[in-house]
Amino acid sequence: MSQATTKVKYTATPPENSPRKKTFFNRLMKQMDVQLMVWPGILLIFVFAYIPMYGVLTAFMDYNLFTGSRIFDNPWVGFKHFEAFLTAPDIATVMRNTLVISLLKLLIGFPAPIILALMLNEVRHMVFKRVVQTITYLPYFMSWVIVGGMVMALLSTENGSVNMLLEGVGAIDEPVNFLSLKEYFWGILVSTTVWKEIGFGSIIYLAAIAGVDPHLYEAADIDGASKFKQIYLITIPTIMPVIIIFMILAMGNLLSAGFEDILILAQNPILRPVSDVIDTYVYRVGLQNGKFSYGVAVGLFRAVISVLLLTAANYLARRSGNGLW
Numbered sequence: 001m002s003q004a005t006t007k008v009k010y011t012a013t014p015p016e017n018s019p020r021k022k023t024f025f026n027r028l029m030k031q032m033d034v035q036l037m038v039w040p041g042i043l044l045i046f047v048f049a050y051i052p053m054y055g056v057l058t059a060f061m062d063y064n065l066f067t068g069s070r071i072f073d074n075p076w077v078g079f080k081h082f083e084a085f086l087t088a089p090d091i092a093t094v095m096r097n098t099l100v101i102s103l104l105k106l107l108i109g110f111p112a113p114i115i116l117a118l119m120l121n122e123v124r125h126m127v128f129k130r131v132v133q134t135i136t137y138l139p140y141f142m143s144w145v146i147v148g149g150m151v152m153a154l155l156s157t158e159n160g161s162v163n164m165l166l167e168g169v170g171a172i173d174e175p176v177n178f179l180s181l182k183e184y185f186w187g188i189l190v191s192t193t194v195w196k197e198i199g200f201g202s203i204i205y206l207a208a209i210a211g212v213d214p215h216l217y218e219a220a221d222i223d224g225a226s227k228f229k230q231i232y233l234i235t236i237p238t239i240m241p242v243i244i245i246f247m248i249l250a251m252g253n254l255l256s257a258g259f260e261d262i263l264i265l266a267q268n269p270i271l272r273p274v275s276d277v278i279d280t281y282v283y284r285v286g287l288q289n290g291k292f293s294y295g296v297a298v299g300l301f302r303a304v305i306s307v308l309l310l311t312a313a314n315y316l317a318r319r320s321g322n323g324l325w
Contacts, residue, residue, distance in 0.1 A: 055296065057071065058071065058293050058296045059081055059293055059296040059297035060078060060079070060081075061076055061077060062080075062293060063293040065290075077293075081293050081296075081297035081298075082297050082301060084294060084297075085297060085298050085301065090276070090281075093276060094276055094278060094281045095278075097257065097274060097275065097276055097277050098255055098257045098277040099255075099257075100186065101186060101189065101257040101258065101262075102256070104186060105194075105257070105258070106250055109193060109198070110246070110250055112194050112198045112201070113197070113198050113200075113205055114201075114205050116136065116199070116201075117202040118205075118209070118231055120132060120133065120202065120206060121235070133202075135199070136199030137199030137203060138199065139195060140196060140200035144260040144261050145264065147261075148261070151265060152179065155177075155178045155188070157175035157176070158175075160175065162178070179266075179267075179271070180268050180271070182270070182271060182273060182274045185265070185275055189258070189261060189275075192265070193258065205243075208238075208239040209235060212234065212235060212238045212239070216234045220234060241322045244317050244320070245322065247317070248313045248314050248323075248324055249310075251309050251312075251313035252306050252307070254309050255278060255302045255309075257277040257278070258277065259277075259283070262275050262279075263280060266280075278298065278299075281298065282295045282299050283295075286299075
C-alpha cells in the first residue's frame, strides 16, 4: 500500500519590523547620495521648464504685455494665431530653410562624431589620441559668439585667412564676401556646427566603444578579419543601441535648425531667404515686432510637431528593441 506524501511549501514572509522589508523612506535614505545629485536637476527643470508652461495659453489669446493686466484678463481668440502662421506668405521659406538646414546637420553632423570615435579607437599612441580629443572637443565649450567671431574673421574680405589662401593659390582674383552670398551660407553654417560639436559627441561613442568585449576583437583577428571588418561586424553592431537612442533624439529636434549660430552668422539681411528658420522667425516676429501671442503659437506648433516626430521615431526604434520608452 502506497502512501501519498504531501509536500507543504512554506513561504518566508518577513515580519513588519524586519530589516528585509524596505520602506520608501529607508530606500530614500539608503540612496541619499544619489538623491542629492538628482533632485537639484529635477527642481531646476520643474522651475524653469514646467512652471512657465502655463504661458503657452497666450497662444490662444490676444496677449498684450504692456497693458499690465493679468494673463487671464486677455481676450481668447482660439486658433487665430495658428491660422495666421499657416497662411503667412513667408511660411514656405521658413519651413524649407528649417527642414533643409536640419536635414543637412543630421546627415552630416550625426555620423561625424561616430566616425571620429571609430578612428580614435584605432589610435594606439595614447598621447596623440588625448591631444586630438582635447583639440576636437574644446570648441564645444566655447560660446557661439566666440565661434561666430572666429568664422567671420576667417572669412573676412580684409585680411581674412580664407580669402588670402584662395588668392595665394590663384583660385580667386579678389576677396569674396562669403557671408553675403546665399549660395555659401548653408555650407558655412553646417560645417561650423559640425566642427563645434563633433568632439563632444565622439566622447559618448568612445565610452560606448570602451564597453565592447575585447575577446571579440581577438577572435576576429585570429579569423583574419581586417580592421574595417572588425569595425563593421563588431564595433558598430555593439554600439548600435546608443546610436539609435541619439537618432531618436535627433529626430525630435528635426524642426530645431538652430538659433544662436544662425543669428550670429546671418546678420546680413541679404541672407534671410536662406537663413530664416522657425526659431529666428519667432524671435524676429514675436519678440522684435511685439507679436507675443503669435510667437508663442509658432513655438507651440513646432513643439507639437517635434513631439510627434519623437514618438514616431521611438515607435520605429522600439520594434528593434532599442526604444526610449
